[in-house]
Amino acid sequence: MKGLLPDLDLVRKDFPILERTFDGGETPLVYLDSANTSQKPQIVIDTMVDHLERHNANIARAMHHLGAEATEAFEGARDIVARFLGAPERDEVIFTKNASEGLNLVANTVPLAAGEVVVTTEMEHHSNIVPWQIATQRTGATLKWFGLTDDGQLDLSNIDELITPATKIVALTWVSNMLGTVNPVAEIARKAHEVSALVVIDASQAAPVLPINLSAMPEEERPDFLVFTGHKVVGPTGIGVLWGRRAALEALPPFLGGGEMIATVTMEKSTYAPIPHKFEAGTPPIAEAVGLGAALEYLMHVGMENIHAHEQAITAYALERLASVPGVTVLGPADAAQRGGAISFELDGVHPHDVAQVLDSKGVAIRAGHHCAKPAHQRFGVQASNRMSSYLYTTPAEIDALVEGLEYVRSFFKLDQ
Amino acid sequence: MTAANLEAMYQEIILDHYKNPHGKGLRDPFEAEVHHVNPTCGDEITLRVHVAGDKIEDISYDALGCSISQASASVLNDLVVGKTVDEAMVIHEEFLRLMQGKGQVEPDEDVLEDGIAFAGVAKFPARIKCALLSWMAWKDATAKTLAEEK
Numbered sequence: 001m002k003g004l005l006p007d008l009d010l011v012r013k014d015f016p017i018l019e020r021t022f023d024g025g026e027t028p029l030v031y032l033d034s035a036n037t038s039q040k041p042q043i044v045i046d047t048m049v050d051h052l053e054r055h056n057a058n059i060a061r062a063m064h065h066l067g068a069e070a071t072e073a074f075e076g077a078r079d080i081v082a083r084f085l086g087a088p089e090r091d092e093v094i095f096t097k098n099a100s101e102g103l104n105l106v107a108n109t110v111p112l113a114a115g116e117v118v119v120t121t122e123m124e125h126h127s128n129i130v131p132w133q134i135a136t137q138r139t140g141a142t143l144k145w146f147g148l149t150d151d152g153q154l155d156l157s158n159i160d161e162l163i164t165p166a167t168k169i170v171a172l173t174w175v176s177n178m179l180g181t182v183n184p185v186a187e188i189a190r191k192a193h194e195v196s197a198l199v200v201i202d203a204s205q206a207a208p209v210l211p212i213n214l215s216a217m218p219e220e221e222r223p224d225f226l227v228f229t230g231h232k233v234v235g236p237t238g239i240g241v242l243w244g245r246r247a248a249l250e251a252l253p254p255f256l257g258g259g260e261m262i263a264t265v266t267m268e269k270s271t272y273a274p275i276p277h278k279f280e281a282g283t284p285p286i287a288e289a290v291g292l293g294a295a296l297e298y299l300m301h302v303g304m305e306n307i308h309a310h311e312q313a314i315t316a317y318a319l320e321r322l323a324s325v326p327g328v329t330v331l332g333p334a335d336a337a338q339r340g341g342a343i344s345f346e347l348d349g350v351h352p353h354d355v356a357q358v359l360d361s362k363g364v365a366i367r368a369g370h371h372c373a374k375p376a377h378q379r380f381g382v383q384a385s386n387r388m389s390s391y392l393y394t395t396p397a398e399i400d401a402l403v404e405g406l407e408y409v410r411s412f413f414k415l416d417q
Numbered sequence: 418m419t420a421a422n423l424e425a426m427y428q429e430i431i432l433d434h435y436k437n438p439h440g441k442g443l444r445d446p447f448e449a450e451v452h453h454v455n456p457t458c459g460d461e462i463t464l465r466v467h468v469a470g471d472k473i474e475d476i477s478y479d480a481l482g483c484s485i486s487q488a489s490a491s492v493l494n495d496l497v498v499g500k501t502v503d504e505a506m507v508i509h510e511e512f513l514r515l516m517q518g519k520g521q522v523e524p525d526e527d528v529l530e531d532g533i534a535f536a537g538v539a540k541f542p543a544r545i546k547c548a549l550l551s552w553m554a555w556k557d558a559t560a561k562t563l564a565e566e567k
Contacts, residue, residue, distance in 0.1 A: 338497075353458060353483035353547065356425075361423040370459040377459075383481045384459050414430070 001396055003313030005306055010037030012393050014041040027276070027363035031402045035177055035342040035389030036204060036367050037231045044235060047294035048287045058283055058346075060260060073287050080275070081241055084296040085226070086213030092249060092354045094242040094279045095289050099204045100127040102227030102242035103171070106200055106278060107131035109252040111170060114140030118169040118342065119162045119197075121146040121154055121183075122379050124177045126372045130201045132171060137208070152179040154330035159191060167197045174206035175340035178373040178387065179332030180315070182210075182340060186221035193220045198248060203228040205340050207309045212305035214243070224248040232290065234391075235295030239288035242279070249275045252400070254282040273365040301391075307392045309351050311341045317406065318343055318399045325406045331380055342372065342389040347406060350413050352386045358412050425537030426544070427484070434531070435484040440494030443541075444477040449561035453554040455546050460486045464554040468562050471501045475556060484545050485535075490551035494532050502559060508550055516545050 005011055012018050016041050020029040031039060057066035075133040082090035085124055096102045108131070112118065118212045122145055136143040144162050155171075163170060163415040170192040175182050189199045200223065203212065207228035215224055225248065230239040235324050244252075252274055254261055258281030272278045299307060316336035322328050327348035333339050347355050352368035359366055367387045370377050377385065388402055410416065438466035443450075451507045451541055460482030467475040476494050497505040500532050510533055516523045520540035526532040 030440070059525075107445075262483065351483040353460075353544070357426070357544070369457070374459065383461070412427070 001313055001317065004062065004241065004396070005302070005310045005392060007375040008310075008393075008395060011302065012395070014043070014046075015039045015393050016042055016045075018393060020187040023050050024361055030362075030364040030398045030405075031233060031368050032390060032394065032402060033213040033365045033400065034208070034391035034394070035232070035340075035371075035387065037150060038208060038234045038391050038394065041234055043298055044291050046296045048236065048291040049344050050197075050397070051287050051290045054277075056287070058266045059286055060277075063381040065214045070286055071250065073293075074284070076288040080293040080296050081243075084212070085241075085243055085413035086215045087243055088215050089246055092243055092245065092246055094249070094276045095284050096227070096242050097238060098230040098231075098234055098240035098287070099227045100240075101129055102225075102240055103200070103202065104131045105242055106225050106244075106252070107135040109116040109137070109255050110198065112139035112141040112168060117144055117162075117167045118142070118146050118165070118171065119167055119192075121147070121173070121308045122148050122174055122182075122336065123152075123154070123181065123373065123376045124171075125177050125202065125204065126374070128171055128173060128200075132169070145333045148179075148376070151334070151339075152176070152181050152380075154183055154188075155180070156184075156188075156356055159188075161194055163188075163191050163197065165195050167195055169200060170197050171200040171202070173204070175203075175210070175342075176332070176373075176376070177205050177342055178344050178376050178385070179387050180193040180339035180344070181198045181333055182206075182338055182343045186217065187389060189223055189337050191220045193278075198225065199223040199225040204232055205228065205342065208299075209304075209340055221268040233295055234298060235291070236288045239292045241292075244275075246275065249279070254278055254281070256327070258282045260284075267373070268323060277375065298380075302316060302392060310392055311390060312336050313342065314394050314396065314399065315341055316337055316388065317396050318388065318402075321403045323398050325403060325410075327410065328406065330334045331382070331385060341391060341394075344387045347383055347409065349415050350409055354413070355386050355406070355409050358409045359402070362401070362405045362408060364402055364405045377413075422537070422540065426541060428534040428537060430531050430534035431484060431488040433540075434488035434491040438487055438491040438494075440476060440491065440498065441479070442477055443477060443479050445556055447475070447477065448565060449558040451554050451558045451561065453557065454487070455482070455549060455550050457546065458483075460547060460550055461525075462486070462490060462551050462554050462559065464490075464551065464558055466558040466562055468502065468533065468559070471503070473498055473502060473559075475501055478554075480551065482550065483544075483547055485538055485547040486550045489535065489548045493551050493555055496530060497555065498534060503564070505559075509556060511547070512552055515539060516548050 055069040057070040059071040231237040261281040331344045356368035450465045451453040464481040
């Protein structure tokens with residue numbers, strides 16, 4: 001199959017969990033839930049263990065060997081993230097707990113007022129809807145959103161009504177976690193920048209599969225803020241990234257106050273550290289940041305272009321195979337070239353929870369439910385859906401196992417009777 | 418999960434109730450209506466109760482969700498309609514005991530009838546909420562009805 005990683009067998013060996021079996025060794029794991037969280041290669045696990053075994057100390061304050069090593073490892077991870085994103089400056093990389101925290105940081109600190117508008121989209125994860133609902137309710141600003149077309153694309157027909165001089169924020173996902181749609185972020189950013197709105201990109205699903213090079217983007221198409229989470233890019237949980245353009249970050253007031261984010265403190269007032277530390281109050285998740293660094297090094301070693309090609313090949317194959325199962329309807333774009341690695345689908349006559357439960361008995365792990373995208377489900381008139389999502393370790397044989405599993409679901413629930 | 422566990426969970430009784438739910442649909446009259454959701458998976462139920470004196474005359478409902486949550490609403494309707502509120506509370510307690518028993522509880526068939534089919538579900542922590550959705554909605558609606566009478 002064209003586009004697959006040439007060393008797929010070797011890549012799979014890097015992920016120890018893929019050896020897992022169930023039912024006393026009879027049923028191998030078929031992990032198709034990477035859009036939910038990705039699995040971790042041995043190098044990430046080993047790097048975190050090594051850090052905790054040999055270099056653990058608090059950062060940026062401990063005047064001893066270990067403190068220096070821990071600081072170097074933590075700041076080294078920041079350098080790696082900057083390289084992964086092609087960030088113009090390494091100090092523009094803020095470590096957060098996850099993507100949600102990054103979005104909440106911006107939504108909580110960006111100045112908004114009555115009469116001003118925040119624009120999001122109907123295909124967002126709840127984490128890029130709810131913070132803006134809270135922010136607009138708090139400030140009296142108005143929340144508007146792009147609707148969706150029937151084939152799961154953003155409906156840009158009313159872009160001139162949504163993006164106007166009153167628009168201060170345009171927040172959207174690069175790749176939909178439900179529909180898989182890859183959005184035209186450059187075009188939308190250009191439009192938003194014409195009215196001096198800030199562009200916030202949720203790259204939680206994009207960072208795992210798309211090569212990102214912020215520096216190479218024309219300035220008017222480059223977002224002002226971009227977030228992603230560590231655990232979807234083969235890194236650990238508990239660590240995420242907010243990248244922001246220096247001037248945009250400097251214009252924001254601090255989010256959380258505390259240790260590490262100050263220049264000086266008196267009982268009356270404080271002055272704040274420069275970015276990135278201004279936004280990193282308290283002891284951060286150090287081992288997790290170090291693990292994220294190892295994860296991104298791993299992905300860059302495999303090559304993001306290669307990973308993207310692999311995703312497209314697997315996605316195209318999955319779309320083709322799913323179409324062969326009676327009663328399956330795929331939500332979102334039909335063309336793999338316009339998609340990320342998540343494919344949501346319905347199986348007529350069986351609720352997604354029951355599909356997922358029966359697939360699980362065959363070792364096939366998918367997600368069932370609303371995938372934290374209830375408005376998008378509502379748009380397509382479905383209450384819940386099944387979602388398979390692949391990653392760089394996914395094989396065509398695993399897609400075959402999913403399809404066989406779905407045939408078993410059909411027979412288990414006697415759909416042909 | 419083994420095939421045996423799967424069969425234990427999806428008892429024929431459950432699949433029958435799922436395909437032919439008893440008492441489904443919203444009806445008048447009713448004293449209280451509630452809407453409950455399971456936020457983790459999005460299952461929803463709108464449920465009405467009609468109590469006359471202390472007798473439960475009707476439980477009507479409209480629900481979206483998996484086979485477990487739908488079958489459970491159907492079994493609830495079977496078990497509770499026609500009973501007094503006190504009798505129904507005893508059944509509710511027994512169903513709750515079964516579902517929270519981690520698969521270790523031997524259910525009382527005299528009390529739960531078709532409800533004993535959910536014993537297999539109790540082994541799957543992720544699905545217990547599905548089985549309890551309609552029961553919690555019923556308890557809430559009944560409490561509202563009783564509060565209004567006072």
